[in-house]
Amino acid sequence: VRHATAPSTDPADYPFHHDVRVRFAETDAMGIVHHAAYLPYLEEARVEWLERRGHPYPALHAAGSDIAVVEAHVRYVRALRFGDVVRVHVRVPETGRASFAVHYLLTVAGEVAATAVTAHAFVSKDGRPLRVPAWFREAAAAG
Amino acid sequence: VRHATAPSTDPADYPFHHDVRVRFAETDAMGIVHHAAYLPYLEEARVEWLERRGHPYPALHAAGSDIAVVEAHVRYVRALRFGDVVRVHVRVPETGRASFAVHYLLTVAGEVAATAVTAHAFVSKDGRPLRVPAWFREAAAAG
Amino acid sequence: VRHATAPSTDPADYPFHHDVRVRFAETDAMGIVHHAAYLPYLEEARVEWLERRGHPYPALHAAGSDIAVVEAHVRYVRALRFGDVVRVHVRVPETGRASFAVHYLLTVAGEVAATAVTAHAFVSKDGRPLRVPAWFREAAAAG
Amino acid sequence: VRHATAPSTDPADYPFHHDVRVRFAETDAMGIVHHAAYLPYLEEARVEWLERRGHPYPALHAAGSDIAVVEAHVRYVRALRFGDVVRVHVRVPETGRASFAVHYLLTVAGEVAATAVTAHAFVSKDGRPLRVPAWFREAAAAG
Numbered sequence: 001v002r003h004a005t006a007p008s009t010d011p012a013d014y015p016f017h018h019d020v021r022v023r024f025a026e027t028d029a030m031g032i033v034h035h036a037a038y039l040p041y042l043e044e045a046r047v048e049w050l051e052r053r054g055h056p057y058p059a060l061h062a063a064g065s066d067i068a069v070v071e072a073h074v075r076y077v078r079a080l081r082f083g084d085v086v087r088v089h090v091r092v093p094e095t096g097r098a099s100f101a102v103h104y105l106l107t108v109a110g111e112v113a114a115t116a117v118t119a120h121a122f123v124s125k126d127g128r129p130l131r132v133p134a135w136f137r138e139a140a141a142a143g
Numbered sequence: 144v145r146h147a148t149a150p151s152t153d154p155a156d157y158p159f160h161h162d163v164r165v166r167f168a169e170t171d172a173m174g175i176v177h178h179a180a181y182l183p184y185l186e187e188a189r190v191e192w193l194e195r196r197g198h199p200y201p202a203l204h205a206a207g208s209d210i211a212v213v214e215a216h217v218r219y220v221r222a223l224r225f226g227d228v229v230r231v232h233v234r235v236p237e238t239g240r241a242s243f244a245v246h247y248l249l250t251v252a253g254e255v256a257a258t259a260v261t262a263h264a265f266v267s268k269d270g271r272p273l274r275v276p277a278w279f280r281e282a283a284a285a286g
Numbered sequence: 287v288r289h290a291t292a293p294s295t296d297p298a299d300y301p302f303h304h305d306v307r308v309r310f311a312e313t314d315a316m317g318i319v320h321h322a323a324y325l326p327y328l329e330e331a332r333v334e335w336l337e338r339r340g341h342p343y344p345a346l347h348a349a350g351s352d353i354a355v356v357e358a359h360v361r362y363v364r365a366l367r368f369g370d371v372v373r374v375h376v377r378v379p380e381t382g383r384a385s386f387a388v389h390y391l392l393t394v395a396g397e398v399a400a401t402a403v404t405a406h407a408f409v410s411k412d413g414r415p416l417r418v419p420a421w422f423r424e425a426a427a428a429g
Numbered sequence: 430v431r432h433a434t435a436p437s438t439d440p441a442d443y444p445f446h447h448d449v450r451v452r453f454a455e456t457d458a459m460g461i462v463h464h465a466a467y468l469p470y471l472e473e474a475r476v477e478w479l480e481r482r483g484h485p486y487p488a489l490h491a492a493g494s495d496i497a498v499v500e501a502h503v504r505y506v507r508a509l510r511f512g513d514v515v516r517v518h519v520r521v522p523e524t525g526r527a528s529f530a531v532h533y534l535l536t537v538a539g540e541v542a543a544t545a546v547t548a549h550a551f552v553s554k555d556g557r558p559l560r561v562p563a564w565f566r567e568a569a570a571a572g
């Protein structure tokens with residue numbers, strides 16, 4: 001999988017979104033959301049996407065496989081603040097045999113706040129790489 | 144185990160201490176360390192105490208038992224700020240058959256910043272309660 | 287304010303609740319939600335309670351006052367797991383002149399998972415104590 | 430500043446390092462350090478680098494400027510586990526007028542665990558961009 005493509009900043013390019021409300025605990029002494037707190041937002045949206053596609057992550061985990069994060073890349077455009085409702089747009093642009101990438105666009109009231117890409121691999125419980133399963137490929141193709 | 148006794152605010156009552164440096168990620172929009180960030184400080188100091196007593200937590204975990212947190216109580220006296228070196232004083236005042244309590248005093252440059260008590264139980268990997276082992280009782284008695 | 291009363295384990299005693307979904311980022315290597323992650327759940331529910339009572343926290347903050355956490359006490363009864371929907375029941379049992387306490391009951395599918403008490407003080411932006419405002423007292427009395 | 434260059438995996442290319450010990454709170458239900466927890470490690474190492482170069486971040490902050498994170502990119506190579514001592518190697522390969530990049534190599538016992546790049550801008554307290562100050566440029570050039 002090539003992750004080189006920059007994620008789109010047009011919400012229309014994303015088939016799915018999930019809203020997250022900023023917690024006070026996620027802010028820092030600059031008065032804004034700490035940059036590390038974005039990764040759990042992406043994860044929550046990704047998990048929600050999987051679930052809406054009929055594959056709840058806990059079931060996946062119970063079935064003996066996991067989705068490892070092999071790369072994460074965030075571009076911070078506008079600060080997020082306590083109380084903001086962050087819309088996390090999600091898209092799985094392409095999947096390879098061994099890995100796949102997810103693109104994200106974060107908006108607050110329609111304004112771009114951040115873009116992100118994460119790259120993942122399916123792994124067994126003891127960490128060995130697995131092929132990306134057919135159902136995942138289909139879910140991704142369905143948008 | 145009775146956890147009713149308030150933890151002492153005198154560092155001399157604590158046989159062990161461990162220093163933690165406040166991370167920027169742990170501050171919040173009030174400009175101070177978020178109250179939830181204290182619990183990992185207590186945990187880090189507790190783990191360090193165990194290790195210095197000859198029982199590194201990873202070995203304990205590998206041997207099939209875990210130490211569950213059954214209660215946590217923190218009193219916040221003075222705010223902690225980014226860059227502060229927090230001295231976490233640790234004491235295990237008494238151990239029962241099934242559980243034990245740990246007392247903490249947090250100081251910055253000698254000033255009391257917080258006190259805390261956590262209560263714990265030894266459990267098997269599948270969560271069943273275990274008796275507090277003899278070695279732990281001895282480590283606690285040794286201070 | 288006396289915080290000695292234990293929080294009720296009967297949901298009927300709580301006039302308000304807020305649901306939180308457990309994030310994978312909040313779990314730990316014991317496979318359950320880390321004990322420190324509960325405090326942001328309580329905070330999110332408290333903030334939501336304030337907002338439903340007509341006093342969004344960001345407005346409060348913008349108006350120059352803050353609500354400091356002076357104490358937090360959690361009893362962990364049953365572990366929380368990734369994907370659980372945690373119902374955080376909230377109640378403000380009594381308010382004093384200078385401080386107030388909040389009681390919490392956490393349930394998953396109707397089962398008690400934890401109880402908690404936090405104690406708070408209103409403070410100015412530079413940290414000086416303020417009296418608990420009349421509107422807060424009324425909101426608390428209204429349940 | 431171009432951030433395209435991949436960070437080196439050779440510790441000899443890094444003039445500075447800082448050790449971080451993995452906390453239990455940073456692990457997740459896969460038994461490894463959660464991917465979001467790496468960003469505070471990078472931040473801690475960056476702050477330490479600044480301090481050793483004679484510019485403690487709190488002083489910088491008190492003087493009215495902040496260092497914003499505009500981009501973060503992590504490649505996760507080997508999992509980190511509870512108790513691991515992570516050596517975070519730090520390098521500031523080049524600085525532009527308005528921004529700079531930091532490269533990181535994370536190793537555990539000499540093995541590569543991750544590489545990362547963060548991009549930053551100096552900003553005033555109200556978020557306006559500032560030029561990268563001369564002292565920073567000199568500190569970066571000094572390695």
